[in-house]
Amino acid sequence: MKIIILGPPGSGKGTVSERLATDFHLLHVSVGDLLRKEAKKDTALGKKISSYIDKGNLVPHRLAAEIAKKAIGRKKDFLFDGFPRSIDQARLIEDLDLDAVIYLDVPEKEIVKRLSGRLLDPATGKTYQLQYLPPPKNIIKRLVQRKDDTPKVIKERFKVYHQQTEPVIRYYQKKGVLAKVDGTGKPEEVYRRVKKAVKNR
Numbered sequence: 001m002k003i004i005i006l007g008p009p010g011s012g013k014g015t016v017s018e019r020l021a022t023d024f025h026l027l028h029v030s031v032g033d034l035l036r037k038e039a040k041k042d043t044a045l046g047k048k049i050s051s052y053i054d055k056g057n058l059v060p061h062r063l064a065a066e067i068a069k070k071a072i073g074r075k076k077d078f079l080f081d082g083f084p085r086s087i088d089q090a091r092l093i094e095d096l097d098l099d100a101v102i103y104l105d106v107p108e109k110e111i112v113k114r115l116s117g118r119l120l121d122p123a124t125g126k127t128y129q130l131q132y133l134p135p136p137k138n139i140i141k142r143l144v145q146r147k148d149d150t151p152k153v154i155k156e157r158f159k160v161y162h163q164q165t166e167p168v169i170r171y172y173q174k175k176g177v178l179a180k181v182d183g184t185g186k187p188e189e190v191y192r193r194v195k196k197a198v199k200n201r
């Protein structure tokens with residue numbers, strides 16, 4: 001099974017993807033997580049990637065596609081979380097026979113609220129949300145806010161999303177593989193809707 005999860009920043013892609021990957025035995029490929037890992041390294045590539053992420057911009061499309069393709073290797077069952085994020089990227093994986101593209105629909109107002117309460121565990125790369133997905137008490141002290149979850153960078157990420165990623169949603173809609181899922185409400189409810197949409201395909 002080959003699945004793509006799309007949606008605006010903070011729409012819950014990571015949370016949904018983690019559970020889907022477990023339930024359907026898929027390799028979970030979060031290009032954002034892979035890029036953050038690479039950005040931590042004190043290398044020329046790491047610095048280059050940080051310069052894009054920290055400003056809320058997309059890294060060059062070929063680099064994102066290379067990382068995504070390298071991660072799946074020869075695997076036939078995988079889930080791309082937050083990839084492709086532009087038409088250029090979508091064209092670079094046109095050869096893949098996709099089973100479903102899930103679009104998590106969440107209004108911008110709700111997302112701004114969610115992002116302001118979002119925290120990252122640098123030890124595991126896992127993301128929590130103070131209201132919807134509270135972290136275990138024993139790890140609270142080590143949690144940090146993502147550098148790109150500040151109001152200025154969030155604004156830029158939304159701009160990039162509208163300009164570059166929304167056309168990808170229309171692209172997959174035309175291909176007949178898109179399932180739009182209401183991403184509002186509790187993580188449990190959202191996941192139930194997503195699972196149903198995947199099963200229906």
Ligand code: AMP
Binds near residue numbers: 032033056059084089
């Ligand atoms: P995310 O964790 O999915 O919110 O991604 C964090 C950041 O990583 C984005 O704001 C981009 O700078 C970068 N990124 C993630 N996925 C992609 C992608 N498919 N193409 C280009 N840049 C990406």
